[in-house]
Amino acid sequence: GQQLNQSPQSMFIQEGEDVSMNCTSSSIFNTWLWYKQDPGEGPVLLIALYKAGELTSNGRLTAQFGITRKDSFLNISASIPSDVGIYFCAGQLNAGGTSYGKLTFGQGTILTVHP
């Protein structure tokens, strides 16, 4: 099936550093979602973006919905050891703010934070 192009594939950073990852697509989406997955667990929703150009923050996390609807980025500021995990972007086609469509996932970004 279709996948989004997510980069980088992995990151090794020092605690306190900022992190940036992004996703691009050849087709547009109406919703962009960012998830974090810890080993052996299901993905946990971090941020949901519903409008092109939207910039949303959740604590140390900031994400933006690209104006072309074909891309999104996620920034993590002042990283801490518990930020370790796999981060996935996901695009969704839906109408308005309700989400009944399927998700298309990026390949994931593996984040390692050294204390």
Add this chain to the structure above:
Amino acid sequence: GAVVSQHPSRVICKSGTSVKIECRSLDFQATTMFWYRQFPKQSLMLMATSNEGSKATYEQGVEKDKFLINHASLTLSTLTVTSAHPEDSSFYICSANRVSQYFGPGTRLTVL
């Protein structure tokens, strides 16, 4: 956020047996649920869309007779892996929509 549960969290079975995995939305009703499969170090791949009161919609390449989906109520969808084989061993995750899509904790299936 919304809570989605799965049961069991892990299951080990012999080749040829069938395994049922339950997905429940605990604090909301979900007319649509999704079933994903994830192999180690890979992304989630959608298997099927589970629709309450109607047949599931399967993704291309997913055998509907092998992966039986039942969405009998607004809070419960089940995935049954029939005649499981070692290649069916994987991490199965369900999700449900409540404005955004929320995922269950996953079920680790190991077929011996």
